[in-house]
Amino acid sequence: MVEIILIDDGSDNDDVLTELQKLEATESARALIVRKTANCGLAATRNLGLDLCTGRYVKFLDADDLLVAGSLDYQISELESCTNADIHLVNYCLSSSDLSSFSWPEFSTLPKKELTASYVASSWETELSIPIHCALFRRHAIDEIRFEEDLEAKEDWLFWHALAKKDLVCVTSRQVGVVYRTHEGSMTRNRGLMARFWLKALGKIMDSGTSLSAEEDRLVTEHFNHFYLRSVNYGFFEAEVETLLDKARIHVPLHREDSQ
Numbered sequence: 563m564v565e566i567i568l569i570d571d572g573s574d575n576d577d578v579l580t581e582l583q584k585l586e587a588t589e590s591a592r593a594l595i596v597r598k599t600a601n602c603g604l605a606a607t608r609n610l611g612l613d614l615c616t617g618r619y620v621k622f623l624d625a626d627d628l629l630v631a632g633s634l635d636y637q638i639s640e641l642e643s644c645t646n647a648d649i650h651l652v653n654y655c656l657s658s659s660d661l662s663s664f665s666w667p668e669f670s671t672l673p674k675k676e677l678t679a680s681y682v683a684s685s686w687e688t689e690l691s692i693p694i695h696c697a698l699f700r701r702h703a704i705d706e707i708r709f710e711e712d713l714e715a716k717e718d719w720l721f722w723h724a725l726a727k728k729d730l731v732c733v734t735s736r737q738v739g740v741v742y743r744t745h746e747g748s749m750t751r752n753r754g755l756m757a758r759f760w761l762k763a764l765g766k767i768m769d770s771g772t773s774l775s776a777e778e779d780r781l782v783t784e785h786f787n788h789f790y791l792r793s794v795n796y797g798f799f800e801a802e803v804e805t806l807l808d809k810a811r812i813h814v815p816l817h818r819e820d821s822q
């Protein structure tokens with residue numbers, strides 16, 4: 563039996579929720595579970611789904627993204643045939659919000675080497691980026707892992723880092739199984755805001771005891787300096803950012819763009 567858990571996290575479309583609750587109450591739809599929350603955020607919503615689910619496998623899907631037809635059945639069959647695997651990954655493509663255009667992501671979903679904690683910590687956004695929807699998990703593999711609810715972004719990074727620390731077996735397929743929709747007003751386009759979440763996430767990773775080699779440390783620092791530094795270095799260096807940099811153990815260039 564397929565179990566579908568729908569969580570409405572504070573939307574103002576009561577008509578949709580009402581219809582879903584009617585469907586949930588019917589005898590023929592006992593696998594459908596509907597919950598309404600008060601705008602708790604992405605991490606808390608996913609955690610609620612994890613608390614409610616009872617099946618052998620877990621698949622996440624945000625409301626605006628899509629699964630390619632047949633991809634879920636394909637991933638289930640792959641895990642059924644590969645009994646020692648804990649996670650199955652498929653590729654994804656990007657689309658405009660109206661699905662009128664499609665493109666390939668800059669970073670591959672598929673890891674180029676074993677998913678170790680230091681690899682996930684040092685290569686995220688430079689060599690590796692795994693949307694949570696691309697994975698099918700055996701439920702026992704993620705039973706003790708939850709998303710960080712104090713982060714509004716980069717919670718996926720921490721989730722994958724926690725998975726990597728468990729030394730799980732991951733199998734991959736180049737088949738595209740997920741369509742990830744992008745939006746002009748998305749929070750991910752605010753690089754200054756995302757820089758803060760990136761630093762907070764890296765600080766948590768460092769606090770967890772993950773050790774980086776000198777080369778991995780260099781890669782992480784270079785990524786921040788190249789991709790995020792300018793967005794938090796407009797005229798002055800904020801005290802909050804200084805604290806986050808120290809916690810994440812990021813070394814910035816000596817030259818800073820002071821206000822003119």
